[in-house]
Amino acid sequence: MTTVEKTGNRRLSAEELEAFGKEMDAIRQRIVADLGEKDAAYIYDIVKKQRNFEIAGRALMYLPVVGWLPAVACLSISKILDNMEIGHNVMHGQYDWMGDPDLNSRMFEWDNVCPSDQWKYSHNYIHHTFTNILGKDRDIGYGILRMDEDQKWHPYYLGNPLYAFLLMVFFEWGVALHDLEVENLVAGKRKLSDNAEMHRGIMKKVKRQALKDYVLFPLLSGPLAPLTFLGNATANLVRNIWAFNIIFCGHFPAGVASFSQEECEDETQGHWYYRQLLGSANITGGRIFHIMSGNLSHQIEHHLFPDLPARRYPEIAEEVREICERYGLAYNTGPLHRQLWGVFKKICRYALPDRKRPAAAGVEAAPALEGVAA
Amino acid sequence: MALDTSTSSVHRLGGRVLRSRTVAALASPHGIDRYLTRINPMLAAHEVRARITDIRPEVSAPGAPRVATVTLQPTSTWRGHRAGQHVSVGIDTGEGRRTTRVFTVSNTEGKPGEPLTITVRAHDDEHATPYSISKYLTERATVGTLVHLSQAEGDFVLPDRVPEHIVLISGGSGITPVMSMLRSLQRRTHRGKVTFLHWSPSADRQIFADELEEIRHQGHGVDLHILHTSEGAPYLSPALLEKLVPGYRELPTWACGPASLIEAAQAAYEGTESLKVEYFKPPKTAGVAGGEMEFARTGRTVTNDGATILDQAEAAGLTPESGCRMGICFSCTTNKSSGRVRNILTGETSELPDEQIRICVSTPEGDCSVDL
């Protein structure tokens, strides 16, 4: 992540920002007016598939040996669908208009150790409001990684790749603990007592999740208990790795811009859209890939319109790209491997103290910008 | 019969297992009902759903809004109702949207799992929304339609021991709760006296006309007065009440109907504890205008005009979730980050920061900011 100039983007004038914002508002209004049967049918269908995978996963655990791998696969898919295309999106309020309590952002709880109400605060509010504003968006490096050159280097960050690896493996735990703002505790900006209630909430959810995945379902499978235990743990691990990778590709590939707090003071709606656009990156892929990523592969559209149903992002993307071209703004997209490589390089580079870099730092951004021209 | 009891005990056992903590833990975080509906939407451990088994027109006079009684067979989770209670009814009326409204349970008080009826008057065309539930139920619903219910709620009910002489007052579709009371009293073989005063515009718009006629013929301690105002009958007044029910101020009374009727009844019973009332719509008591009403999420601000926050939000072009619009269903619950609000039903005010409020029954007092 870098400042706007270094990403090769230009700053828009106040008038341009306003016009840009109007165009984005128009897209939003058109989609909102068009929401209906198809969107409802889509999410019901995804929920149905998720439940079927879950039931299949739990059931296949009873087939010794041959059943294990398919069981883990089904359960992993179920958890990924539950957390991403369903949970993440439902909790953004994308389906609140349907009036179905099961798909309501206030009531939904996901198959993840992070309690939904805490996640909604740190994600929907902090991250989506202050996206990529240094010192405000706590998703930049999740409080443990150095992902931006403006984060001051410290020998602690030599462990950047290791921390990233651990965060990936324990991602759901990382997300849950993230809300406790441990780094602010250490820095003395937060008191332990501030965390007491959250801590209780997390422990309650952790107990429930652990009880079913690591006690009850294993116990129910009798002599196969160790296998079931291992299978459930693996499914959680697979989900963790997948979610980490998709989410890190959303904000940390080369060419994504970060913003200073001053730039965003008294921000206009147009600048808000501008910041969301430049602070996010997409991943290209097929239909199944988009579904499995909760359409976070359309991170740009998601950040522009976080509460529109995710299935609309592909259609919105075409318009957004066209608008970007007209305004001369980069639309950061690329295949998974390339975006991941960009993230990986960043994790490693920022582990080390800053080198004095030549003025042509924009070179870093080149691969992502190619995506626009394509 | 023997078979009946054994299947019902199997049912009960199954219900107990499905509601057990172990099953809840296994089905966490979504709950067992999310899986049971996959098998059959009428299978539930906690939620209540129902199928429409009958729709009977009550009023279909030309020019008058249609009224129909809808019979519902609920899932075994329905805990029954007391006469006078209401239930939230959620229906998918198309376009992927479910709308929830509140209706009185109009039949005799019932036991768990027993069928219930609601008697619905179609909302007049000019004010109805495209997803009007009353129009859907009276015009489009068919036998077999699935609806989502709450449990029966509300404390506009008869006490277990009914006093010697009671008064029931209703107007228009407000007859539904008192009708349920009257029917229940007849089934309980209440020996005391019931005075029942009902106002309606005209005879051809009279809901439950045949049944009322029968009750009048039977007598059985029911003193029935139906007042058709378009045919010259007088409106409710203390003098009229005194004439029809001498000493009415001392008699336990239940009243339900349009705001004008309720207000007249309240004035007539002023200073007594005898009167209990039920509203179908929130009273139109305007709040205090002034200050700024901020809708923080959409960044809009309007001048507080004293209406409910829901009304002000809708007037500003927002579409917050709502259902009953009467403080019952909680679907409009919204976070209020700052400001003082008054609950128009209870008159209570509160000014805690970051409070969950029902915007359909809250009016702002001065500056106020909500997450809409």
Ligand SMILES: Cc1cc2nc3c(=O)[nH]c(=O)nc-3n(C[C@H](O)[C@H](O)[C@H](O)COP(=O)(O)OP(=O)(O)OC[C@H]3O[C@@H](n4cnc5c(N)ncnc54)[C@H](O)[C@@H]3O)c2cc1C
């Ligand atoms: C305790 C209780 C018991 C009741 N019992 C009965 C009963 O037994 N029988 C009966 O017929 N009715 C009963 N009602 C009334 C019932 O709940 C409904 O209010 C009525 O049927 C109209 O509903 P609808 O869906 O047809 O209304 P709609 O046509 O959908 O309109 C509802 C109201 O909300 C407003 N509104 C809704 N959405 C918006 C929006 N987006 N913007 C602006 N305005 C909006 C409309 O203008 C209208 O005033 C009861 C109500 C209560 C509170």
Ligand code: FES
């Ligand atoms: S709309 Fe039902 S409580 Fe407000």
